[in-house]
Amino acid sequence: REASVYTGITIAEYFRDMGYDVALMADSTSRWAEAMREISSRLEEMPGEEGYPAYLSSRLAEFYERAGRVQTLGGDDGSVSVIGAVSPPGGDISEPVSQGTLRIVKVFWGLDAGLARQRHFPAINWLSSYSLYPQALDQWYRDNIANDFPEVRTKISSLLQVEAELQEIVQLVGSDALPMDQQLTLEVARMIREFFLQQNAFHEVDTFSQLDLQYEMAKAILAFQEESEKAMAGGAGLEDVVNIPARTDLMRGRFEEGYAERIGELLGEMSKQIAGTMEDN
Structure with missing residues (x-):
């Protein structure tokens, strides 16, 4: 679980360097964080909030910062777009993984169980979801x-x-x-x-x-x-x-x-x- 995210982003970068536009879905980063917590516990490292390692936020940032558009050595343009699914227990986004992710990403789609029960699909809550890219895309x-x-x-x-x-x-x-x-x-x-x-x-x-x-x-x-x-x-x-x-x-x-x-x-x-x-x- 801990290595799978790095494997996925490395494969995505491989195709990006070939000039492709790649979309990577990481489902879910919560399980990845739980794996880091288990490894950190066995290494007897100092735990942070809710038992997660103190370096959780930096690991999340390192992962998401590997997304972006590049110009390859061959002159082609390639990109990696990362879509990370966070599945907090009970839908509580105040827990460390959700908060660490929200501090990094610029787009958030909040899935709503109430909308799903109403058969409203996609069940994305339009009030809690946001994007910080509108001004960059307006033109x-x-x-x-x-x-x-x-x-x-x-x-x-x-x-x-x-x-x-x-x-x-x-x-x-x-x-x-x-x-x-x-x-x-x-x-x-x-x-x-x-x-x-x-x-x-x-x-x-x-x-x-x-x-x-x-x-x-x-x-x-x-x-x-x-x-x-x-x-x-x-x-x-x-x-x-x-x-x-x-x-x-x-x-x-x-x-x-x-x-x-x-x-x-x-x-x-x-x-x-x-x-x-x-x-x-």
Whole structure:
């Protein structure tokens, strides 16, 4: 267990030096750390927190710092991307291995047992997960996807954060006690969770989702929110805009071939139906 991680990263570096882009999955670094703890104990070394060796953090850093992009002696570019799975007992990320890892890595995907029980996959908690790379990648997104990609991403994240804050109120008094604009925010956040964040790895179409399609899906959600706010300001009811058939078609369409080409047409139909809710009122 202790040697396997080093074996894996060395093989990854071998292919990196051949000019390949390598992804290494270490599952799990917790068991690797436990092996280090057992070896350290048998060597009668001074234990650190929870019995782990005092050099745990430095060993973790040495491992993760072997990831990166290089220019080989032959002039090719190669890279190693390390994905380390940490499996703390009871999901407690305050233990030494999790904390030592979080101090080093710049991206964290927090798996959530509650989401898994709700059949929400991938079960990644969007509130606890984070990336420290957005600013480094923003210009690439602007050049290759869309000029407003970073702003769209920020708006989507903000809506999920607002939903989490509103859920505390909903649990006390129910959603009907909220103002209409906040009820709409909850509906839009539900669209983000069910339409944008969920993905079926066993579906032949939904398995793959290009960045440009993800951008269009996010824009569609924000367009629904903006046009619904206008319609409700013009007298339409919340149920009127939420129950339009085009919204359902937009959400179900991602399971069909050619969805990327049809999303513009679906958006146009959604706009017409939302506008129609004002005329009906």
